[in-house]
Amino acid sequence: MPELPEVETVVRTLAPHLKGQRIARAEFRSKFVTPGDRKALAARLAGREIVSIERRGKFIWIRLDQGSLAVHLGMTGRLLFNGVEGPHTHGVFELNDALLIYDDPRQFGRIEWSAGGATPKRIAVLGPEPLIIPAADFIGQLRARTTKVKPLLLNQTFLAGLGNIYVDEALFRAAIHPNTSAKKISRPKAQVLHQAIVEILKVAIDHRGSSISDYVDADGQRGGFQSLHQAYGREGEPCVRCQTPIKKILVAQRGTHFCPRCQRR
DNA sequence: CTTAATGTTCCCCA
DNA sequence: TTGGGGAACATTAA
Numbered sequence: 001m002p003e004l005p006e007v008e009t010v011v012r013t014l015a016p017h018l019k020g021q022r023i024a025r026a027e028f029r030s031k032f033v034t035p036g037d038r039k040a041l042a043a044r045l046a047g048r049e050i051v052s053i054e055r056r057g058k059f060i061w062i063r064l065d066q067g068s069l070a071v072h073l074g075m076t077g078r079l080l081f082n083g084v085e086g087p088h089t090h091g092v093f094e095l096n097d098a099l100l101i102y103d104d105p106r107q108f109g110r111i112e113w114s115a116g117g118a119t120p121k122r123i124a125v126l127g128p129e130p131l132i133i134p135a136a137d138f139i140g141q142l143r144a145r146t147t148k149v150k151p152l153l154l155n156q157t158f159l160a161g162l163g164n165i166y167v168d169e170a171l172f173r174a175a176i177h178p179n180t181s182a183k184k185i186s187r188p189k190a191q192v193l194h195q196a197i198v199e200i201l202k203v204a205i206d207h208r209g210s211s212i213s214d215y216v217d218a219d220g221q222r223g224g225f226q227s228l229h230q231a232y233g234r235e236g237e238p239c240v241r242c243q244t245p246i247k248k249i250l251v252a253q254r255g256t257h258f259c260p261r262c263q264r265r
Numbered sequence: 266c267t268t269a270a271t272g273t274t275c276c277c278c279a
Numbered sequence: 280t281t282g283g284g285g286a287a288c289a290t291t292a293a
Contacts, residue, residue, distance in 0.1 A: 077293090106291085163271055163272070215271070270291090
């Protein structure tokens with residue numbers, strides 16, 4: 001569910017609720033979501049104050065008065081403020097006067113603790129933020145790589161935050177075939193791609209992300225950007241530019257949507 | 266019953 | 280060393 005715009009929306013909806021809250025008690029129930037000693041993690045969190053919450057790539061970084069939590073929502077993770085516990089609730093945070101629930105049917109998400117003020121390792125290894133990296137840097141780094149452009153944009157150590165939906169959307173808008181070798185993309189084309197990524201992410205954030213199946217923000221509200229998708233999930237439907245049916249192929253084991261006429265290799 | 270799903274990581278091979 | 284392919288993780292829905 002969660003790529004950069006969705007995670008950003010979760011953080012924005014969660015931040016005002018968590019400000020100044022203290023974790024009275026915590027409980028974790030999944031060995032996948034919370035690897036290691038779950039009881040020890042819960043004990044460590046009891047009594048901690050939430051200092052800040054921010055997004056980095058697809059991670060939610062919650063800083064505490066001692067240590068911090070790195071939360072990744074995986075495919076189906078949800079952080080729900082005053083949510084109701086269900087069969088897929090794997091994390092419970094009892095706050096001063098509220099309940100924060102972590103739900104995740106597939107359990108691909110992770111909640112991990114880091115000591116002190118250190119940046120959690122998983123966050124430290126991330127590539128630049130798409131909305132911050134200067135175009136010139138992006139262009140140079142893109143053209144230095146030999147990989148196909150789609151898997152490269154999905155690589156979080158290259159660029160942090162894009163997932164399957166927004167890569168397909170960005171490549172569609174930049175009219176680049178997903179199998180194009182990154183180094184073969186011309187400078188002007190790379191510039192267009194950078195611009196497309198920035199525009200897509202900004203508009204998607206404005207629309208509170210894409211709700212494909214079950215994504216909701218921390219207040220349980222769905223996003224609206226899915227109705228503005230031009231490639232993702234539009235297999236067989238006419239291209240908005242040339243009416244050619246959108247094609248779906250497999251690239252790097254991911255379903256990939258593109259216009260065979262607008263996006264040529 | 267089979268397949269695919271917003272993600273990441275790890276192993277194997279070229 | 281780099282990159283690609285495939286599998287794995289767990290669950291649900293079509």
